Amino acid sequence: MYFGESMKIYERIRELSRKYGLRNEEKMILGTDGSVTNLLEILFEGDVIVKTINQKIVDDVNYRTVILEVNDIPLVYATSKTPFKNIEHGLRESIKRDLLSADIPIGRILKMHNLETRREIIDIDVKEVDKEVRKLLKTDRKILPQRTYNIIHNNKILMQITEIFNVGEHL
Incomplete structure (x- = not known):
């Protein structure tokens, strides 16, 4: 589902929150069109480490x-x-090098290369995750909670990202 056509992002999040009791912080992370890395660092007061x-x-x-961790807490499977x-x-070549050679969050890679981008959310849901992800x-x-979105640069899909969040139990 592309948001903006039939349902607004806040309507979807409200629906999921009523069904699953999402915390406000989870709702913010699911609906942001900005940097998840930045939000995690603010919420958990530490640097995001990419594994x-x-x-x-x-x-x-x-x-x-990857797994995104803050203070040794695994918070996002992406x-x-x-x-x-x-x-x-x-x-x-430089973006390819950064993606391949270093454990750098994608948000930081985009910032390092001064890329003007936007995020287009495709799907927001709360779904079952497999045993390996839970582990x-x-x-x-x-x-x-999880979401999928595209990062758009120059009207092209630069990346498609799916994130599964385990934030709620650590707040």
């Missing part, structure tokens, strides 16, 4: 799975898909 779980390039598309062809040629997030909760 890469898996990364591979297939057909010039980078697939990356997957990203970055088609390198959509990155301006002059920036392509990586160190939680017994079977359903967790």
Whole structure:
């Protein structure tokens, strides 16, 4: 579902909150069109550390799975898909290098390269997560808030990101 067509983001979050009792901080993280890294650092008063779980390039598309932690607390399981062809040629190699060689949050990579971007939320939900994700997030909760969004640069999808949040039990 693309938001703005049939349902506004706040309406979807209100619906999920009534059903699942989301905390205000979870609602903010689900609905932000800004940096999740920045919000996590504010909420948990520490630096976000990225732990890469898996990364591979297939057909010039980078697939990356990470855990975002603050103060040794795993808070977000995130997957990203970055088609390198959509990155301006002059920036392509340096962004590719940053994605591949360092555990840097995507929000910081965009900021380091001074890219003007916007986030277009595709889906917000609270869904069941598999056992491996729960293990990586160190939680017994079977359903967790999650969202998928595109990062748009020069009217092209620079990245598609899905985030699963385990924030609520740590606030």
